[in-house]
Amino acid sequence: MVTGDEGVVVPLRVDTERREDAVVLRAAGDVDSYTAPLLRDRLAAAFTDAKSGGLPVVLDLSGVDLFASSGLSVLVDYHVLGVDRGTPLRLVAPAGSVLRALRATTLNEVLELYFNLAEALATS
Numbered sequence: 001m002v003t004g005d006e007g008v009v010v011p012l013r014v015d016t017e018r019r020e021d022a023v024v025l026r027a028a029g030d031v032d033s034y035t036a037p038l039l040r041d042r043l044a045a046a047f048t049d050a051k052s053g054g055l056p057v058v059l060d061l062s063g064v065d066l067f068a069s070s071g072l073s074v075l076v077d078y079h080v081l082g083v084d085r086g087t088p089l090r091l092v093a094p095a096g097s098v099l100r101a102l103r104a105t106t107l108n109e110v111l112e113l114y115f116n117l118a119e120a121l122a123t124s
Contacts, residue, residue, distance in 0.1 A: 011035050014042040016049075021121055022090075023050040028063030031071035039071065043078045047087055056088040058120045067098040072105060079111055088112060090120040 012035035017024045023046045031039055046057045057078075061067070075091070082089040093099045094115045102108040114120035 012038055014039060016042060016046055018049060022056050022058045024058045026060045026063060030066040031064055032066060032068040033070040036070035036074050040074050047081060050087050051085055056090055058090045060092040060117050061098045062092055062094050064098050067101045072101055072107060075111060090114060092117050092120050
């Protein structure tokens, strides 16, 4: 759980930043069956924005405390969409429940993973 803009505690917060080199999303909180639709909506908007500028989408999950299977499903869907559209999805997942979930499902071998935002943005 994280605190939202108005000081209200929310289960998941996803902030988006359009940069010259990427569309960056920063997620914080819990990704589960309740919050995965929010992550899906934010990724949909980011992919639309990224496609118009020919940019990659970078999803920083380093602030995520809990990452359930519903979150994995969202990542797979947007990885496939990115491959189809030529819009790379890069994930920042340095440790914790996100990295454990990706390794347990071997998605760490399929998805583009980085240990920090700088590395994900430096990839050409």
